[in-house]
Amino acid sequence: MNPGDEQGYDTDERYGGTGQTRTRLPGDEDTYDTARRSMRPSRSLITVVGVVVLLIAAIAFANQNTDAPTTPSDARGPATSPTSPTGTKPVDTQASGIPTGHPRTKQGAESAAANYAVALGSADMFGEERRSQILETIIVPSEVQRFRDSLDKAYSKPLFQNLGLREDGSSPDGLTFVSRTTPIGTTAAKYTDTKTTLSVWCSGLLGLAGETSINPVTSSWFTITMELHWVDGDWKIFTHSQKDGPAPVPGDERAATSEEIAKAVEGYGGLTYAR
Template sequence: MSIGDDGGYGDGRGSGTGQTRTRLPDGESDTYGTPRRGRSGLSSRNLVTVVGVVVLLIAAIAFANRGGSGNSETDTGSTGSPKDQAASRPTAPTGTKPVTGKSAGIATGFPKTEQGAQSAAANYVVALSGDGMYQADRRDAIVDAVYTPSAATARKESLRKSYTDPKFLAQAGLKADGSAPQGMTFVSRANPVGTRTEAFEGATAKISVWYSLLFGLAGQGSQNPVAESWYTATMQLQWVNGDWKIAGLTTGAGPAPVGGDQAAATADAISKAVQGFGGLTYAR
């Protein structure tokens, strides 16, 4: 279920032959019957070494050039435009450490920068997609922590209606109080993949977050097994009381990649994974 201002929810493999060629003394054939060539001029071993060195040098130069473009603010990239260069690497890591402050279990104290706005948006997506939104006291605390004061007041009532809607809870397989049935583990966890700045004006920002969402009930006989969905949330952020806060939020489906060919885990394995792996503080 995706987050949004519409009510809080919406609906390496490798392969090889395994063959091994065996070196035999000169004059003999290898295991596939190919005659050995005589030695003349530069040996084949030396030639391979020279070619290998050249390839490594070319790769090193290419890597150095790529790293230089990523760190240069004036590098214009292939199109000659600094704006296009930034658009091609919207989530390049910066090395900036995650924030250490927390409010209602949510990271706080993001810097008043474009990177800070992106980090805040990613963490807020996680908070607003978590199972805490299905519990009244935790939901209000989350809303107060991530929204501007005026927006929080308006959102609390609409979110209360959404997350206590009997029809919605029944579709999710939850009980009337938002808890999971006995023997089941409720899973609602967002995993941001990347962020993008749509606009930044110093004290305001518009940030989009692309993320996957694990949602469902893990347990024997679950009619709503944990499944993965993809969304893009776009937030209007404002700098309020020394931190970024949400003034508006919309969510759309996708883009969703093609599913892999991994076998689905058992309900017990999913339950143990959710309970055994904690969440992350996301930083740009």
């Protein structure tokens, strides 16, 4: 589905070029390599790649008042339930298949962050043309080219090969590629009607479903933090960072077969997130 100064560049970034964009690829030895330690060593590569791609999908893009009077913050319940329903209708417009036209309110920014996390963590990001459309829709215009340059390097042939995909990022015959991010909740650390910083707690799925797959679909948990700016009548991403967890203790459910996963992915569509 991840910082230096807003306008500066982080010289510590090892991948992804300039700006605040950080791309973690297989073999990047850092905290991401410790994710899902409980998995068998034979699956270590796909584990690393899985975390990497979910990170890439929400790549590190290179900060109070309350909502509008018609939607006061106390209407959402106590502070311990910051993402409780408000009764406000979801956005009803889209661009490139992504919800747009979020309200210029705190809850509007939270909805935008959730919807953008979904877009950045989708399988669509693996195709160059579709990826470009997504970035043009959700990124601050002045930052789009920087994001595009970094992501074009990140979504590379070696990465596709490690995931079992074709050189163009498409799925081999008989297999279903799964890359999904699901927001669990959002919270706004800082808010003004021009700039806001939010965090989105997410779960993610990544892998190939099918009888011949050697990279089965696995799950991960991570938190992404976005700085959104109000631009051209909507919230747009200016910066983005990501960290692992918090991850719950795995349950005792039987792992689904590849066929069951493929049918679920094909049969259940995504959601538009709104407060």
